Amino acid sequence: MGSAALEILGLVLCLVGWVGLILACGLPMWQVTAFLDHNIVTAQTTWKGLWMSCVVQSTGHMQCKVYESVLALSAEVQAARALTVGAVLLALVALFVTLTGAQCTTCVAPGPTKARVALTGGALYALCGLLALVPLCWFANIVVREFYDPAVPVSQKYELGAALYIGWAASALLMCGGGLVCCGAWVCAGRPEFSFPVKYSAPRRPTANGDYDKKNYV
Numbered sequence: 001m002g003s004a005a006l007e008i009l010g011l012v013l014c015l016v017g018w019v020g021l022i023l024a025c026g027l028p029m030w031q032v033t034a035f036l037d038h039n040i041v042t043a044q045t046t047w048k049g050l051w052m053s054c055v056v057q058s059t060g061h062m063q064c065k066v067y068e069s070v071l072a073l074s075a076e077v078q079a080a081r082a083l084t085v086g087a088v089l090l091a092l093v094a095l096f097v098t099l100t101g102a103q104c105t106t107c108v109a110p111g112p113t114k115a116r117v118a119l120t121g122g123a124l125y126a127l128c129g130l131l132a133l134v135p136l137c138w139f140a141n142i143v144v145r146e147f148y149d150p151a152v153p154v155s156q157k158y159e160l161g162a163a164l165y166i167g168w169a170a171s172a173l174l175m176c177g178g179g180l181v182c183c184g185a186w187v188c189a190g191r192p193e194f195s196f197p198v199k200y201s202a203p204r205r206p207t208a209n210g211d212y213d214k215k216n217y218v
Contacts, residue, residue, distance in 0.1 A: 003103065003184040003185070003187040004102075006180050007102050007103060007104070007181050007185065008104065009177075009180055010122065010178065010179070010180025010182075010183075011098055011177065011181060013174075013176055013177030013180065014091070014095070014098070014125045014178060014181070016170075016173055017125075017169075017170040017173030017174035017177060018091045018092075018095070018128075018170070018174065020166050020170030021087060021088055021128075021132055021170040021174070023170075024164070024166040024167035024170055025085065025167075026051065027049055027162065028048065028053060028054045028163075029049060029162045030049045030050065031047070031048040031139070031160075032045065032046070032047055032158060032159050032161040032162075033047075033159075046158075047161065048158070049161075051067060052065060052066045052067060076138055076139065080135035080138065083131055083134050083135045084167075087129075087131040090127065090128050091124075091125065094122075094124035094125045094128060094178075097121035097124060098118060098121030098124075098181055100117050101114050101115065101121055101185065102118055103118070115185045115186070118182075118185035119182050119186065122177075122179065122181030122182035122183075122184075122185060123178065125175075125177055125178030126174065126175050126178030126179060128174050129170075129171040129175035129178065130171075132170065132171045136164055136168055139164060140164055143158050144160075147159065
């Protein structure tokens with residue numbers, strides 16, 4: 001039962017991380033305007049993401065524009081799109097694989113094969129977390145490098161946006177959840193007594209006169 005609890009906990013963490021990764025992918029706040037001037041009152045704030053850029057006025061009005069040309073985007077944006085979407089789709093595959101091999105489901109008969117399927121799902125989730133870290137850290141490195149570059153004008157300096165922090169948290173949840181799923185599957189494979197209890201009932205057999213025995217209903 002303990003290994004089943006580890007798998008369920010890991011699956012919940014992975015699902016939360018998957019939702020967070022989708023949210024980070026869609027949010028336009030990967031880069032946010034850096035306020036370095038002494039004037040506190042600013043007219044507008046610029047957000048930049050993987051799919052669109054937004055301008056937020058001081059009055060609260062926000063206007064967003066979707067990137068029209070894919071080829072006109074920078075190499076890091078194109079790579080970040082591919083890696084992030086790939087991580088989201090891989091997490092979907094990992095979800096089906098994990099549910100197939102989870103001890104709380106009956107898709108696969110209990111045994112070493114079921115544990116290996118769950119172990120594969122946990123490994124895929126951990127791989128999703130590592131895959132999502134690549135564009136996040138790449139973008140963060142570019143933002144920090146340009147922020148401290150004296151050749152970049154102050155008006156073109158940006159800071160780390162909220163989407164990056166959400167993505168980092170989602171990656172951590174995916175890796176931790178995948179690790180828990182792997183641990184649960186490993187414990188189940190090595191110690192079957194800790195696995196989820198499965199009970200089978202004996203089939204009912206008819207008596208000599210063709211009726212079912214009453215003890216089958218007790």
